Amino acid sequence: MHSRTALAAIAFAVILVPAGIVAPAQASHGGDDHGGDHGGVRTSGHCGSTRWELKAKHDDGRIELEGEIDSNRSAQKWHWTLKHNGSTSAKGTKRTGGSSGSFEVERRMTDLSGKDHFAFRATHGRTVCRGTISS
Numbered sequence: 001m002h003s004r005t006a007l008a009a010i011a012f013a014v015i016l017v018p019a020g021i022v023a024p025a026q027a028s029h030g031g032d033d034h035g036g037d038h039g040g041v042r043t044s045g046h047c048g049s050t051r052w053e054l055k056a057k058h059d060d061g062r063i064e065l066e067g068e069i070d071s072n073r074s075a076q077k078w079h080w081t082l083k084h085n086g087s088t089s090a091k092g093t094k095r096t097g098g099s100s101g102s103f104e105v106e107r108r109m110t111d112l113s114g115k116d117h118f119a120f121r122a123t124h125g126r127t128v129c130r131g132t133i134s135s
């Protein structure tokens with residue numbers, strides 16, 4: 001991120017976050033931290049004390065999509081939904097596991113012509129996590 005852009009983003013956050021206005025997360029291009037994430041994008045954020053992450057990358061004519069919830073609490077039951085261009089593509093229920101109290105949902109989606117828009121939503125009680133990404 002260029003320093004001028006970074007300063008603008010910080011100023012924006014300082015003004016809007018205390019006012020209770022939350023801007024949607026923006027995707028950033030992935031690096032080589034996942035074995036050469038060519039063409040990959042990712043975005044993340046928080047919903048209360050829970051962290052969510054959404055990643056998408058092109059793979060053999062399809063798009064590999066991964067949504068993750070990390071609540072730091074094991075055995076929580078979460079309901080999740082993945083949407084592709086506004087239509088529900090997959091949904092289900094998962095429990096957080098391991099010492100990290102997290103779960104992942106991975107799907108290989110059809111790479112439609114033009115930009116593909118994805119939404120990930122996961123709920124646990126009153127906690128609602130959601131993110132969007134385009135690839």
